[in-house]
Every structure is written in structure tokens, then in C-alpha cells.
Amino acid sequence: MWNNVRQLNLTTNALHVLLVLVLLAAGGYWLIQRPNFALREIQIDGDTEHINSxxxxxGVVGRLKGNYFTVDLDVARQAFEQMPWVRHASVRRVWPNALAVTLEEYKPLGTWGSDQLVSVDGELFTANQGELDGDLPAFDGPDGTAKEVVARYHDFQKWFAAIHASPEEVTLSPRYAWTVKLSNGTQVELGRERNQDTLADRSKRLTAAWSAVTQRWGEDIENADLRYPNGFAIRAAGMRFISEPDKGKK
Structure with a gap:
């Protein structure tokens, strides 16, 4: 090898290249550690109704490690998405020492159970309910049923609009039976769905008879039990249950 000039030249050149690479790496490492690139600013954009400095x-700053070059953007995104109200976050670097964050907040539709909220998309999240604007409808149901409950809430809105009432509470029991509390004070027991038309048929049965019911028993109907094949039972204020046609509750 030592007598091979060509091989010696190749080895020397390779060592020179290696040395240059080492020096560049060391210089790059030194450069990216300079204080100029320490993160000094977080620019927040997007939905920020419930987010402030x-x-x-x-919730986030203490979890961000590194500087402009070394911060893990995926870790930063996860940190923002773990904040209350935040549904989605996107994070990018802004030269030379900042992060730009675009946030998407949950849009609350109602409360869920005792300590959660449900969004307009049927997603559960946790946030300070004291930050809500006004009263929201209350929902509850077994695990994994939030989207179904929200969908039925919109159905109940349409069905009970005929009697100028809206759902204030929608509950799906562990046995998958539906109960709705209306804005007029009536609690409606709809029972379980036997087919895709069960709830619609039962709701329309009540709304079709509502005028006659209130004319006879007054406006203060506390409870309407629709779990009958073709009829229902009501309880007016100060009265016991009054059965309308048909028997045999389901």
C-alpha cells in the first residue's frame, strides 16, 4: 500500500473529506446551539375563543424542549392538543426563534354526563364549563354513543318543533332506551328502537295528539310515555297517568 501512490492519494483525499465533514458537523452543532435560536415566541392563530397566553x-411552554432547529414539532402538536378546548393543532417553525401554531377548538353542543362536554361533531372533551356562553342541552349515554345521541338530538329538534318545544335533555339508558326532556317541561319516554322508524313514529304520535291532550288536560304535561304500540300515557300536573288508546307497553 505504501508503495502505491494512487491508493495513498485516495486515502489522503478520503481523510481530508472526513475531516471536513467532522468540522462541518461540529460547526453546525455549535451554530444551532447559539442563544439566537432559542424559542422566544409562540404565534397563536385560528380558533382562540377559549385560548389565551x-x-x-x-399548559405547553414547559413541555417544549430544544430550540428552533431541535424542537420536536410532533411533540409540540400533541402538547397543544392536550390543552382544554383544543381539537386539533398544527405547528411550524418561524425563522429564527418562533413557532406558529394554528388551533381548531371544539364547538360545544351540550354537556355530557356530569363532567364532560360533547361537540357538534359528537366528540367528547373536557373543559371548564364555567366558560360556556349560556345554558346548553344536557346529554348522556353509554360509552361510545355520543355521535348517536347527538344525531338523535337533531331528530328530536325536528319532530317536537311541531308542538313548539325543543329538547333540553337527551338520555340513552344503559338498556338503550331513550328519554327526552322538552323545553315545555314534559319528559318524554320513548323506549328502545325496534326499527329505524320507531322513534319518529312515537314522537309524531304524540305531536299529532298534542292539541287534543292539552285542551283536555291542560298545558302542564309532566310526563308522556310513548312505549306503547299505538298509544301513549300522560301524567298532567297533580294527576295520575292517563292512558290513551292501546295498552301493552313495549
Whole structure:
């Protein structure tokens, strides 16, 4: 080898290249560690109705490691998405020492159970309910049924609009029976769905007879039990249940 000039030249050139690469790597490492690239600013954009600087400082800043070059954007995104109200976050670097974050907040439709909220998309999330604007309808149901309950809420809105009432509470029991509390104070027991038309048929049965029912028993109908094949039972204020045609509750 030592007598082979060509091989010696190749080895020397390779060592020179290696040295240059090492120096470049060392210089690059030194450069990216400079204080100029320490993260100094987080630019927040998008849905920020419930997000403010103190919230970001308390929930995210302490979890961001590294600088402009070394911060893990996926970890940063996850940190933002774990904040209350945040449904989705996208994070990018802004030269030379900032992060730009675009947030999408959950849009609350109602409360869920005792301590959660449900969004207009039927997604459950946890946030401070004291930040809500006004009263929201209340929902509840077995695990994994939030989207179904929200979908039925919109159905009940349409069906009970005929009697100028809207659902304030929608509950799906562990046995998958439906109960709706209306804005007029009536609690409606709809029972379980036997087929795709069960709830619609039972709701329309009540709304079709509502005028006659209220004329006879007054406006203060506390409970309407629709779990009958062709009829229903009501309880008016100060009265016991009054059965309408048909028997045999389902």
C-alpha cells in the first residue's frame, strides 16, 4: 500500500473529506446551539375563543424542549392538543426563534354526563364549563354513543318543533332506551328502537295528539310515555297517568 501512490492519494483525499465533514458537523452543532435560536415566541392563530397566553404558558411552554432547529414539532402538536378546548393543532417553525401554531377548538353542543362536554361533531372533551356562553342541552349515554345521541338530538329538534318545544335533555339508558326532556317541561319516554322508524313514529304520535291532550288536560304535561304500540300515557300536573288508546307497553 505504501508503495502505491494512487491508493495513498485516495486515502489522503478520503481523510481530508472526513475531516471536513467532522468540522462541518461540529460547526453546525455549535451554530444551532447559539442563544439566537432559542424559542422566544409562540404565534397563536385560528380558533382562540377559549385560548389565551396564560393558558399556553401553563399548559405547553414547559413541555417544549430544544430550540428552533431541535424542537420536536410532533411533540409540540400533541402538547397543544392536550390543552382544554383544543381539537386539533398544527405547528411550524418561524425563522429564527418562533413557532406558529394554528388551533381548531371544539364547538360545544351540550354537556355530557356530569363532567364532560360533547361537540357538534359528537366528540367528547373536557373543559371548564364555567366558560360556556349560556345554558346548553344536557346529554348522556353509554360509552361510545355520543355521535348517536347527538344525531338523535337533531331528530328530536325536528319532530317536537311541531308542538313548539325543543329538547333540553337527551338520555340513552344503559338498556338503550331513550328519554327526552322538552323545553315545555314534559319528559318524554320513548323506549328502545325496534326499527329505524320507531322513534319518529312515537314522537309524531304524540305531536299529532298534542292539541287534543292539552285542551283536555291542560298545558302542564309532566310526563308522556310513548312505549306503547299505538298509544301513549300522560301524567298532567297533580294527576295520575292517563292512558290513551292501546295498552301493552313495549
Amino acid at each position: 396564560p393558558t399556553v404558558r401553563a
